[in-house]
Amino acid sequence: MSGSGSTTIEQHEFSNGLVLLAEDMPGVRSAAFSLLLPAGAAFETAEGLNVGCGAATMVAEWITRGAGSRDSRQLLTSLDNLGVMHSESAQTLHTTLSAATLGSNLEAALEIFADMVLRPWCEEREVEPIRALCLQNLRSLEDDPGTKVIYELRRRHFPEPWGRPSPGTPEGIANLSAADLRAFRQAHYRPNGAILGVAGAIDWPRLRDSVGRLFGDWEPRPQPRLCEQPAGPRRDHITRETQQIQIALAHPVATVDSVDYYRARAAVAILGGYSSARLFTEVREKRGLCYSVYASYESQRERAAMLCYAGTSADRAQQTLEVMLGELARLAREGVEADELEMMRAGLKSSLIMAQESSMSRSGALASDWYFLGRVRPIEEIAAALDALTPESVSDYARSFGATDHLTILTLGPAPLTCPAAV
């Protein structure tokens, strides 16, 4: 069995601040890239800008509507002609442009994306169709309560603007002008703070030169200032006539750059990250309370959270919430077992190795590692950190889950549940 250990990771920082990271994957014919722009929905609130909620999403669509020498149709056609699968979307922290194609088409695809980033037409007449689209998207979110509750959970758990939902709000989208959108793009589509991860069939010197040529004259812009507002409320209910009650919890955990990172990941995984994890066993399997239940880890640079989710019928929702809270309390009180830690390790290592085999997933991991750590972790480093965990060290970390005053609980459905009070 040959390994994928023979890849090399290259990096280069251009003078305008753009960071390029690349991994040549032997035996792979595809190539993928992820470009993280520091232009997520949180930056809609930047000092001196403060545009409506939804600007990041509208701009991510606007830049595809004609750029460089190509109009909207020619641009999409050119990407399709190169067999490029692509997406352009805003999240809370970043606007992410990503693409996958054959290695031989990588450079041509990057050229089109450079036009979108540096030379979008941003025509006024495109604003109304884009506004209509984004309002449709918000309506479809109303028909998708499981996704909506997680957006609303983040909004309440993280201090504003770090929980700002990227799809925007109806009022925000309705009131954004072309001038607002241009101002947003000008301020935040900047190379300082941008990270381009590329993986697959690549030729490093050539890639570095191409990226330099394509993105070299991109002008840096000042780092925006954001004004942070307190999070909350910690307990809330959204009334909707849904069939199921959606239950969502969030609790603070260690960030990716913290010394506690691997302990936090292990604790979250043991609670609800694999098929025999505690939440799954107690909520789904033993009691049949709901079909899907999980806990996941989600990090920003300066804060991170464990998110837990379950959706169930009204008559089972109170019990489901209580079992979830009970498992959180038990994790804090009793810690984790050696065999659970082994299982968590096996799962994380196996998914790491599998992710290592996909150019798309690797390009995203390169960019994300750089964002969090300013470097890319070799897979061996991650494996060693997982190996160093002990039941005692993880149990010790899990004690932090006992403090329910930092817990955010949000439900969505016809009627609220009874929650433990927030301190």
Added chain:
Amino acid sequence: MSGSGSTTIEQHEFSNGLVLLAEDMPGVRSAAFSLLLPAGAAFETAEGLNVGCGAATMVAEWITRGAGSRDSRQLLTSLDNLGVMHSESAQTLHTTLSAATLGSNLEAALEIFADMVLRPWCEEREVEPIRALCLQNLRSLEDDPGTKVIYELRRRHFPEPWGRPSPGTPEGIANLSAADLRAFRQAHYRPNGAILGVAGAIDWPRLRDSVGRLFGDWEPRPQPRLCEQPAGPRRDHITRETQQIQIALAHPVATVDSVDYYRARAAVAILGGYSSARLFTEVREKRGLCYSVYASYESQRERAAMLCYAGTSADRAQQTLEVMLGELARLAREGVEADELEMMRAGLKSSLIMAQESSMSRSGALASDWYFLGRVRPIEEIAAALDALTPESVSDYARSFGATDHLTILTLGPAPLTCPAAV
């Protein structure tokens, strides 16, 4: 740039009828398998059985609740200890068991799955929790109108039981007994008609021996007889107080084993299979009518359909439906352009090559090719067939989209739309 062309595909049919297909992927450390069992929801209607709608889904869950020497918890724990990502689910035609892990853990994972298939405990006391789960899943489907409309579209478009929704119905799930579920499993979990696709880091002679040892004493069962009922209604509306109206269309197209297969795939892709495809351009981009719109190809062995979907607000729904129908008529009337065909080819080839790089996707493709064709197509064959398409040949095929009497139109939302009459 090195290619992935050096893989070899092996096949073996065991005396009980089980077909094993395997592809050794050089440079890959993971291994994945897909086991297709001829035990989809359609077979709930087999002559002499005729159990309630939902049996296939309940049984797929039941077999994970203890098998061989392991109880429910030990079974999931063993898979987690091997770092196996897995899923067990019923669709209309098959029940699919799939898994991905490191190549070194493949054999151990297969052993556990052999227990689930051949020696599940199927304890009576597990039936109620599973019933509760499946009812929860149906409720969550009511909160997911975009998914629900496609299930209901298939039910109306394909002759019964070929559109039978695998999640079941509330009545079906409520009335199924342990005896019904056992009868379903006994009749349909059979090696004749089962296909096991394995791809990644494998050793063929050893794999063949292991599979023979693990599944060799699995007894064949008679091929069940199904009684086909007419499809319909061709025009229908489901009333739900959703935010958006869901629009779903289905039209018959050529099956995978047809000489017209590639022409059909091309026509569907040009209508709505990539980012500058016609539906996307006309519905989303030019008119901003809805956020997501697509056409996709879906085949069974003896029938196939093009499915089209859009979700939009009440005030735009009638126009959206008319634009969709107008594009279908235009495709039939005017055919396709040379540049559209080029684009479609580039997209399909690029996604073929990318799928070639994933052990999970390859294991599924091996099993699916065998199901449809009784052999596995080399990627070169697919590429050559795409190259042989001409605008004339695809346009000629697309004429079949002009006959709206075979078109099924289903809407879901607060109020129905005006549809062209079914003949």
